[in-house]
Amino acid sequence: MNKLDRWKGYVPDEELEVYRKAGFGERIGLGAKAALLNIDTTWMFLDPAYDMCGRRMPEVEAALARLTEVFRRADLPIYYSRRDDRSHPTYRGIWNYKLGSADTFQYRSDPRADEWPPAFAPRPQDRVVLKNKPSVFFGTPIESFLRYDGVDTLVVMGVSTSGCVRAAVEDAFSHNFRVIVVEQACGDRSPSAHRANLFDMDMKFADVEDLDFVVAQLKGQP
16 A cells, blocks of 8 residues: 555645655555564653753653553564763764764763663563664664564664664665554654654655554554
8 A cells, every 4th residue: 555645735746746656655564573673762862851852752752662562462572772882982983073962971971861761661581782873783783683583574663763763764674674663652853854754764664654553453453
């Protein structure tokens, strides 16, 4: 099923026709086994006390907790990504030049910054992958972990939509995983960037789906 019509009113009709002509926007759907990929939902990006967080997003946090519980009840794999050690300039890399706050205590040293809210924090049996660049696939063994777990579908949630979520989605697509992005379970410091990136991912790399639809699909409902 082509998904172009859901974006009417957000994207001009003449632009949608360009995507339609090229055949973009088909639904990929779930494969044989899904894993949940929770991207960077630590206090650094959810608590406005940190400069990297634009605002509190209670609706996103509620969706994160609900989707996590669905995967736990189904006993499906749950993967988490978060920043690796940022204490040394080399570990931060080019962020030192692009990000004016890269050498602040908040960014390089605050231990709470890399903790998760209790409602969806990882359990001992979950998988936590540390990264130093936007994509969880860059320089990490996550692909081999997913293949070992027999995963062919990634249900993606997290922050930020235009940054680390987008980077992971493109790399997952490039590694031939089916990708489903849950709209209500993703957030961004910029609502306009959030919406624009959801549209572009829905057209090219993933299925951007409603939370209720994804939950129903995971429970085997039509």
